[in-house]
Amino acid sequence: MSSLPLDGVLVVAIEQAVAAPLATRSLADLGARVIKVERPPAGDLARGYDHLVHGTGAHFVWLNRGKESLAVDLKVPAGRDAVRRLIDRADVVVQNLAPGAAVRLGLDPETLRADRPELVVGSITGYGAGGSMRDRKAYDMLIQAEAGLMSLTGTPETPVKTGIPASDIASGVHLAQGVLAALVRRLRTGEGATIEVSMLEATVEWVSHALYAQLATGAQPPRMSTGHASIAPYDAYPTRDGELLIGVQSENGWTALCRVLGLEHLGPDPRFATNVARVQHRDACDALVAGRTRRWLTADLDAALARAGVPAAQVRRMDHVVAHPQLRERDRWRTVRTPHASVPALLPPVTFADAEAAMGDVPALGSHTVDLLLEAGLDGSAVDGLVATGAALQAASPRPDRRSRSSRPS
Structure with missing residues (x-):
C-alpha cells in the first residue's frame, strides 16, 4: 500500500461548525496531520448541535475524524503563543473565525505569512473580506437565501432551503481544492498562498447554470420541485407502491x-x-x-x-441508504472511534487505487491538549497553569490514538 498524498503535511485548523471542518477533514483523510484548535470549555459549536451519535453531535462526527483536539483559549497570551508555535512548523493554516477575529488575535494571513511566506493560509468568510456585507454573520440558511439557491429549490409555491448545509459544503470543498492547488504550486516555486473562500461566492458558483439562464432571458428560473426546467420527462412518477424518478436526456x-x-x-x-x-x-x-x-x-x-x-432512481429514505447494496458491494463502510463508541463511517468519495483514506478517530474535546502544548515548547508547569485556570482543557477520558487507521465493521 502506497503512502497517502498528504503524509507529512501539518495543518493547524482554527475552526468550528461545518465549512472549514469539512475542508480539513478532507485533508486529514488524505493523510495530513490536522491539529484542531477549540475554545474551552465547550469546544466546536458542532459538538453541541445534538448528542445523537452516542453522546456526540452527528455533524461533529461527520466532519472531524482523524484530527487532534487542542482545547486552548486564544485570548490568553500563553495559549495564543502555543498555537503560534505550532503554526511556525505548519504547512497549512485554515480558519473560519468571526469577521475581524483573526486580525485581533494576530492570526490573519498577513501576520502569519510575514516571516513564513511559504505558509498556506486558507480562510472561509461569509460574504468576503471586502464589500459592505463583510462584517455580517453568515449561516448556511442565510447564504442559501442570499445566493439565490432557495429561489430554485422547492415547489412553485414555496421556496425551501436544502436538507443539507449546501453553502457550507460548497465552501469547504472549494477551500480544500484551493489548499491542494497551493501545495502543488509550492512544490514548484516554494511560495505559499493566502486563500479566501466566500460562502456567498461558493454558493453562487453552484447555482451558475440558473444565473446564466437569468442573464440570457431576464426571467427568474422556475422552481421545479423534482422536475427540470430544461428536460422532459424528468421528474418523480407514481408507481403502484410509491414513486420512481425518471430522467430522459x-x-x-x-x-x-x-x-x-x-x-x-x-x-x-x-x-x-x-x-x-x-x-x-x-x-x-x-x-x-x-x-x-x-x-x-x-x-x-x-x-x-x-x-x-x-436513467431512473428510487427515492430512498436514509435507512435505505444505510443498507444501500451498492455501498456494501463496493466495500465502502469502515469503523471509526468516537469519544464514547465506535461507529460505522463511509470512505470519502475520492478513492486512490493504491492507498486508502486515513479515516482516523473523532477526538474528544481536548484529547491531545497536553501533548500538543508540550510539543509547542511549553514546560510542564506552564501547561499545568493553563489547565488549572481553565485556559486549556485536557479530556478526562482516554483520548483516541492520534493516527490509528480505521477498520472494516464486522
Whole structure:
C-alpha cells in the first residue's frame, strides 16, 4: 500500500461548525496531520448541535475524524503563543473565525505569512473580506437565501432551503481544492498562498447554470420541485407502491422509455419528437408517462428501466441508504472511534487505487491538549497553569490514538 498524498503535511485548523471542518477533514483523510484548535470549555459549536451519535453531535462526527483536539483559549497570551508555535512548523493554516477575529488575535494571513511566506493560509468568510456585507454573520440558511439557491429549490409555491448545509459544503470543498492547488504550486516555486473562500461566492458558483439562464432571458428560473426546467420527462412518477424518478436526456432514452412503458405509438407524434418539443408539451408528456408508470411496482419498473438503459432512481429514505447494496458491494463502510463508541463511517468519495483514506478517530474535546502544548515548547508547569485556570482543557477520558487507521465493521 502506497503512502497517502498528504503524509507529512501539518495543518493547524482554527475552526468550528461545518465549512472549514469539512475542508480539513478532507485533508486529514488524505493523510495530513490536522491539529484542531477549540475554545474551552465547550469546544466546536458542532459538538453541541445534538448528542445523537452516542453522546456526540452527528455533524461533529461527520466532519472531524482523524484530527487532534487542542482545547486552548486564544485570548490568553500563553495559549495564543502555543498555537503560534505550532503554526511556525505548519504547512497549512485554515480558519473560519468571526469577521475581524483573526486580525485581533494576530492570526490573519498577513501576520502569519510575514516571516513564513511559504505558509498556506486558507480562510472561509461569509460574504468576503471586502464589500459592505463583510462584517455580517453568515449561516448556511442565510447564504442559501442570499445566493439565490432557495429561489430554485422547492415547489412553485414555496421556496425551501436544502436538507443539507449546501453553502457550507460548497465552501469547504472549494477551500480544500484551493489548499491542494497551493501545495502543488509550492512544490514548484516554494511560495505559499493566502486563500479566501466566500460562502456567498461558493454558493453562487453552484447555482451558475440558473444565473446564466437569468442573464440570457431576464426571467427568474422556475422552481421545479423534482422536475427540470430544461428536460422532459424528468421528474418523480407514481408507481403502484410509491414513486420512481425518471430522467430522459436523449432521443434514444425517450425511445427506450416508450418501449418499456408500451408507448411506442408516440414515436411519430411531433409533440414528443425532441426534448425541446417535450418540454413545450410537458404536461401532456408527464401525464402519458405517469399513466403507465402507475401500473408498475417501483422495484420492477426500476429494474426494467435499468435493463433498457433508461436513467431512473428510487427515492430512498436514509435507512435505505444505510443498507444501500451498492455501498456494501463496493466495500465502502469502515469503523471509526468516537469519544464514547465506535461507529460505522463511509470512505470519502475520492478513492486512490493504491492507498486508502486515513479515516482516523473523532477526538474528544481536548484529547491531545497536553501533548500538543508540550510539543509547542511549553514546560510542564506552564501547561499545568493553563489547565488549572481553565485556559486549556485536557479530556478526562482516554483520548483516541492520534493516527490509528480505521477498520472494516464486522
